[in-house]
Amino acid sequence: MAFLEVKNLEAYYGKAQALKGVSFSVEKGECIGIVGPNGAGKSTLLDSIIGLTHWRGQITFDGVDLHGLPPRKIIKLGIGYAPERGNLFPFMNVKDNLLVGAYLAREKIGENFRAVFEMLSLLDERQKQQAGTLSGGERQMLSLGRAWMSDPRLLLLDEPTLGLAPIIISKIAVTIEDLKNRGATIIIAEQNVSFTAAHAERLYLLERGTLTMGGTPEELKGEEYVRKTYFGI
Amino acid sequence: MIRRLRWWLIAIAVMCVLPLFVPMSITRLLVMAAYLAIFAMSWDMMSGYTGYVSFGHPFLIGVAAYVSAFLSHQEGFQPPHIVLPLYITIPLGVAAAVGGGMLFFLPSMRVRGPYFSLVSLAFMEILHRLIIAIRPEYTGGDRGLPALPAVVTGAVPNYYLALGLMFAVAIGLWFVTRSDVGYVLKTIRMDEDVVEASGISTYKFKRFAFILSAATAGLGGVFYTHYLQSLGPRWAFSATFLLDIIIAAVIGGMGTITGPIFGGYFLTFILEYLRPYLFGQWRLFAYALAAIFIVIYRPKGFYGIAQDVRGWFQRRRIRGEV
Numbered sequence: 001m002a003f004l005e006v007k008n009l010e011a012y013y014g015k016a017q018a019l020k021g022v023s024f025s026v027e028k029g030e031c032i033g034i035v036g037p038n039g040a041g042k043s044t045l046l047d048s049i050i051g052l053t054h055w056r057g058q059i060t061f062d063g064v065d066l067h068g069l070p071p072r073k074i075i076k077l078g079i080g081y082a083p084e085r086g087n088l089f090p091f092m093n094v095k096d097n098l099l100v101g102a103y104l105a106r107e108k109i110g111e112n113f114r115a116v117f118e119m120l121s122l123l124d125e126r127q128k129q130q131a132g133t134l135s136g137g138e139r140q141m142l143s144l145g146r147a148w149m150s151d152p153r154l155l156l157l158d159e160p161t162l163g164l165a166p167i168i169i170s171k172i173a174v175t176i177e178d179l180k181n182r183g184a185t186i187i188i189a190e191q192n193v194s195f196t197a198a199h200a201e202r203l204y205l206l207e208r209g210t211l212t213m214g215g216t217p218e219e220l221k222g223e224e225y226v227r228k229t230y231f232g233i
Numbered sequence: 234m235i236r237r238l239r240w241w242l243i244a245i246a247v248m249c250v251l252p253l254f255v256p257m258s259i260t261r262l263l264v265m266a267a268y269l270a271i272f273a274m275s276w277d278m279m280s281g282y283t284g285y286v287s288f289g290h291p292f293l294i295g296v297a298a299y300v301s302a303f304l305s306h307q308e309g310f311q312p313p314h315i316v317l318p319l320y321i322t323i324p325l326g327v328a329a330a331v332g333g334g335m336l337f338f339l340p341s342m343r344v345r346g347p348y349f350s351l352v353s354l355a356f357m358e359i360l361h362r363l364i365i366a367i368r369p370e371y372t373g374g375d376r377g378l379p380a381l382p383a384v385v386t387g388a389v390p391n392y393y394l395a396l397g398l399m400f401a402v403a404i405g406l407w408f409v410t411r412s413d414v415g416y417v418l419k420t421i422r423m424d425e426d427v428v429e430a431s432g433i434s435t436y437k438f439k440r441f442a443f444i445l446s447a448a449t450a451g452l453g454g455v456f457y458t459h460y461l462q463s464l465g466p467r468w469a470f471s472a473t474f475l476l477d478i479i480i481a482a483v484i485g486g487m488g489t490i491t492g493p494i495f496g497g498y499f500l501t502f503i504l505e506y507l508r509p510y511l512f513g514q515w516r517l518f519a520y521a522l523a524a525i526f527i528v529i530y531r532p533k534g535f536y537g538i539a540q541d542v543r544g545w546f547q548r549r550r551i552r553g554e555v
């Protein structure tokens with residue numbers, strides 16, 4: 001059985017169906033990308049995995065059925081989540097924001113702080129700065145760091161490059177490579193297909209709530225529709 | 234530590250000797266202010282810290298007050314009424330408020346924001362109607378329960394009792410808010426979903442805040458009722474009483490301990506001195522205006538203003554040193 005297995009996932013916001021029979025799997029140590037335009041259902045997919053939406057179908061993580069589990073129990077199984085735009089606590093400083101993420105791995109708090117500050121040295125310099133005063137890129141890094149503080153076995157990154165300058169995106173890219181080298185299993189949900197293709201071993205194309213294509217970045221680049229629509233080639 | 238707490242120590246010292254220098258009428262006002270401060274701190278524990286804005290706080294106060302008043306009422310209603318001493322009825326009243334807090338907590342697991350506020354308002358109204366309609370021969374109905382026993386008699390002893398209670402509640406809540414629990418409660422107010430998505434059981438922490446808030450409200454409620462020596466649904470469940478509590482916390486500064494205390498005293502005195510000019514419904518009108526003004530221009534209340542002034546003096550001092 002795969003590390004994370006999603007089968008026939010359907011999610012709703014009231015009567016509106018956001019995901020229609022989505023199925024994919026992730027192996028341990030793998031980095032996969034879910035790419036698609038705005039409103040395709042990428043965030044809903046990640047929210048469903050951690051139990052923030054009402055969904056039908058089947059999601060299993062390391063053999064555990066996630067149906068009906070509250071978010072805190074799913075996170076306890078070892079899933080870290082860095083939501084879109086960070087969703088930080090703006091009136092708390094950087095260190096306190098990281099501490100919220102550390103709640104589940106209190107016994108490894110020192111070790112995880114060191115790991116996060118090693119990957120994201122900027123956070124180390126700004127430990128006392130209020131999160132609300134950070135720039136967009138810094139917030140994204142803090143969100144990533146907070147997710148890593150829970151010592152996750154699977155990391156979900158929602159739009160890690162959204163609205164960021166190229167120089168900041170390259171810093172996020174370095175961090176993702178660093179996480180991969182540490183053996184992290186990662187799902188990146190992104191609109192930026194080129195960025196995701198550079199880091200993910202497999203890509204899934206999500207459009208209007210349906211996975212329309214899947215394969216290695218090279219395979220997807222081989223498709224004319226993908227090339228034209230997402231790579232602009 | 235002493236340096237940090239010096240303003241608190243000065244305030245406590247001043248408050249302790251105050252009855253020696255002020256007329257009795259002011260002492261009585263100070264008693265009312267201390268109880269309003271307790272209610273405001275209690276409301277703030279639930280609403281200011283977790284973000285679940287309660288419009289039904291008098292429900293918790295009322296439950297405690299009615300249990301203690303009903304069991305200690307000296308006139309002795311017809312059997313099966315039993316007259317119990319205050320040292321038993323007061324803890325029973327607080328326990329009833331804790332039970333009420335658990336009831337209050339149930340809707341918070343399903344509804345948030347204005348929906349929770351409306352449900353909490355419904356709690357207050359239901360209790361209000363029940364007390365009037367169900368067995369008024371026991372509850373006193375619309376007239377309430379008169380001639381209740383007092384914990385202590387006289388303005389000055391009551392002043393020290395209220396002051397002691399207020400500081401005990403403030404110190405207790407101060408320790409809670411400075412602990413990890415207080416820290417998590419503040420994060421729940423900011424973004425409950427993210428807290429839950431960090432693996433923290435918001436359920437557990439919210440339940441704790443609700444119970445603590447209810448216990449504090451109950452404690453204030455029973456002592457206040459026995460201070461007044463009467464209890465009626467008209468004041469206990471009135472919109473004015475509810476607004477007094479909320480506005481005291483909002484004016485003072487939500488999510489703080491000092492704020493609701495200051496708000497309680499400020500509101501009691503300002504309302505007393507404005508009484509000849511603001512009566513009846515005009516009071517509610519003034520409340521609404523004050524609340525709108527503060528929420529728009531000074532969401533952190535007087536506490537925020539005090540912090541700004543302090544920051545200004547600090548900056549000035551640093552500039553002077555440079």
